[in-house]
Amino acid sequence: MAYEISSQNCMSRWQGSQRRIGLTGGIGSGKSSVGAYLAQKGLLVLDADEFSRSALTSNALLTSEVVAHFGTAIQNPDASINRRVLGKLIFQDLSARRWLEQRIHPIVLEQFENNLGRLLPKATVVLMIPLLFEAGMEGLCSEIWLVSCKFEQQLERLIQRDKLTYGEARARIASQWPIVSKHCLADAVISNIDTPGCWQKQVDRLLSLKLAN
Template sequence: MEELNRPRWSGRQRRIGLTGGIASGKSSVARLLAERHGLPVLDADGFAREALAPRSPAALAVLERYGERVRPGAEDPPPAEKLGGSHRQDHPPDTGVAIDRAALGRIVFADALERRWLEELVHPLVRQRFSAELERLAAAPTVVLMVPLLFEAGLESLCSEVWLVDCDEHQQLERLIGRDRLSEVEARARIDAQWPLARKRPLVERRIENRGNPEALDDAVRAALQGPPEARTHPPSDRRR
């Protein structure tokens, strides 16, 4: 079976993989690293949004599959058009229209097969963007790779060390509900689509606690930058899928 925790990047550049659960506070840590410490931050979510820009090949594939369901302002289709039958539309989609990411999220977080289809479409494009940006930033002493699905997508091998932005599970749920205006059922579906924080904790070199104190978060980021990486609980060979 494939190793759960792959070997780290061993080049001269320090590459910090920044990960965590949805709504755990990754963006807050990334902002501190960029604004207070001047580090370049490569954002996987940003690359994914670029991949789904209007008229891009990935956006065309999404429109081909879901059609009116992912157009801005579109209402739910009649039952005959919902997933379960053919995904293809009777009329060609307007390829210049931006995809409604919230509508797309409702589809893929309600259906694991649809989520897998979207990941297989977008993840290779995100990998390509990381490769291109890392080449562009080859002379930078330190680069931050912010990747929510770092372990799930197998991208930890791009990093020399991995930081986990950590919080309590109930905090994660409450933050997600408040941030994205989701029901508890919708929020739990999004959390359950990722590995739980407890599964990621033994796999990282550094945990950044984010339980609600901005000053403590700032101190934790500064300490993580200045100190050596902490040892992982388990070596890579001991952790498998």
């Protein structure tokens, strides 16, 4: 069951007329499935991961900086960045991950602001941001929905979906704040613990609610 939308966190939220739903959750929690469901319902979904991928492929300055920092071992034969190799490096080294995040997060934030600025004043939009709290992007959102599941479910999904080893999966989960620690920071918590698709009714209910600014 989803928690009711609360006004307790409004002070850290965007106060404009657009309904900006911040969608977040731990890796493997099911937030991408929720995002796809919202897109099927006709909502515009802006994806931080897509902005990050685009930055690593189309931002020449960032690409050259990343290669200079991590070395040519992270490059494919065509000189593009091998995200899987880069991922293994940064999830094994906290300082390396923070170095990369410090360069990518401002680019992602700029992309969000540019896209949001082109929308109508009364638009409803979903901002899918895995590291929403970690990156301090709460102020972009008028309300924040957190997709929650058990640690064991995250592990299983990562191992099956991304073909990671047990150790690699644990390292990726550990790179984010624990989901349970984010419950009190979100305006609504969507439980993805029970049967597949159990979250759909929760999402439908939350869509029918509106957080008063």
